[in-house]
Amino acid sequence: MKIEASSPEQYIDQLPEDRKQAVYELKRVISKNLPEGFSETVGYGMIAFVVPHSIYPKGYHCDPKLALPFINIASQKNFIALYHMGLYADKELHDWFVNEYPKHSKTKLDMGKSCIRFKKPDQIPFDLIAELATKMSIADWVSIYEHNLQR
Secondary structure: OOOOOOOHHHHHHOOOHHHHHHHHHHHHHHHHHOOOOOEEEEEOOEEEEEEOOOOOOOOEOOEOOOOEEEEEEEEOOOOEEEEEHHHHHOHHHHHHHHHHHHHHOOOOOOEOOOEEEEOOHHHOOHHHHHHHHHOOOHHHHHHHHHHHHOO
């Protein structure tokens, strides 16, 4: 599902009705709980929470003109996806999330490297996502990102 949007609000407005509320709530919960400094925008055709160039001028190594991505939300064909780069880059955070998920959801965790897939919008564990959003500051993310780039 490719959506052309220049703002998170415009992105949500274009979603099918059965997805709008869940994506809006994900965006709201993440925005409310992220440590200070992250910016909310649209990147790679998704809602994006990024480290702005004013804080990390190097930008994203794949395209330095882009701010460093951290969390993205996308409405895919068969699911809503939450991409959290810290889950892929930080084993301790990943393990915490995998262990916590069953305490917050009756559904089995459907997860790739940084992608959490929610097939049923009404079963998204918003409280767990809120807690996940608090777990990594900009300084933490930049440090882990740069460490992994040097490997």
